[in-house]
Amino acid sequence: MTILAIDPGKRIGYAIFENDGAEVERGVIQFDDWFSPVISNRPLVLSSDYSGDLYLLFKGDYDDIDKLIVEGFTHDPTIKQGGSEHWASQVVGSVKTFGQQTETPVYVQPASVLSVAMMITGYEKPVTKTGNKKHLPDEDSAWLHGRYWLHANEIL
Numbered sequence: 262m263t264i265l266a267i268d269p270g271k272r273i274g275y276a277i278f279e280n281d282g283a284e285v286e287r288g289v290i291q292f293d294d295w296f297s298p299v300i301s302n303r304p305l306v307l308s309s310d311y312s313g314d315l316y317l318l319f320k321g322d323y324d325d326i327d328k329l330i331v332e333g334f335t336h337d338p339t340i341k342q343g344g345s346e347h348w349a350s351q352v353v354g355s356v357k358t359f360g361q362q363t364e365t366p367v368y369v370q371p372a373s374v375l376s377v378a379m380m381i382t383g384y385e386k387p388v389t390k391t392g393n394k395k396h397l398p399d400e401d402s403a404w405l406h407g408r409y410w411l412h413a414n415e416i417l
Contacts, residue, residue, distance in 0.1 A: 266330040266407030269352030274399030276407045280327075282417040287400040292348045296355070326365060330410045331356045332402065333369040370406050378409035 263285070268274035273295050276287040334349040353369065360367035375397065379386065384405060387395045397405075411417040 263326050264328045264330065264407055264410070265326050266403045266410065267352065267356060268332050268399045268402035268406065269334060269349040269356070270399065271348040272399045273352055274401070274403035276400065276404035278407050278411065280416075282408075282411045284404070287404050289399050292352070295352060328410075329356055329360050329365055329367045330406050331367065331369055332372055332406055368410060370409065374409045375402060375405050378405035378412075381412050382408050 263280070264278040266276045266278070271292045273290045273292060274287070275290065277285040279285060331353055332349075334347070334353050357367050357369075359365070378384070382405065384401070386397060389395055408417065
């Protein structure tokens with residue numbers, strides 16, 4: 262079993278775990294590359310074979326993906342988001358669609374689990390020189406979503 266956790270957005274964070282919870286890799290993909298048909302410039306490509314199995318093309322290797330974890334996106338009607346391209350919702354939709362097409366389970370998690378995941382893992386959010394909290398790196402957010410799922414399912 263291989264688990265792929267995804268933090269959607271304009272920059273898409275990803276983290277890959279083996280079935281025992283061991284981290285394989287984490288990184289970032291740009292939104293345009295996620296949807297690009299050209300795969301030579303991407304470290305991560307979701308693909309499927311004729312049997313419907315979901316595969317991950319990663320640095321030239323195929324790893325079977327058994328679970329997809331993605332941070333959900335909710336449009337807040339109290340915030341003016343007119344003109345937004347909603348990159349996160351597009352990525353979430355693509356993950357859900359791909360999961361359904363390949364019969365791969367997709368677990369959508371709210372962003373609120375990140376604070377719990379930070380406590381579970383001991384992860385400390387980065388801060389600026391003045392002590393203000395910085396935006397969580399996208400690849401770390403994906404990693405935390407994966408670790409939360411592994412913890413909640415008693416794998417770690």
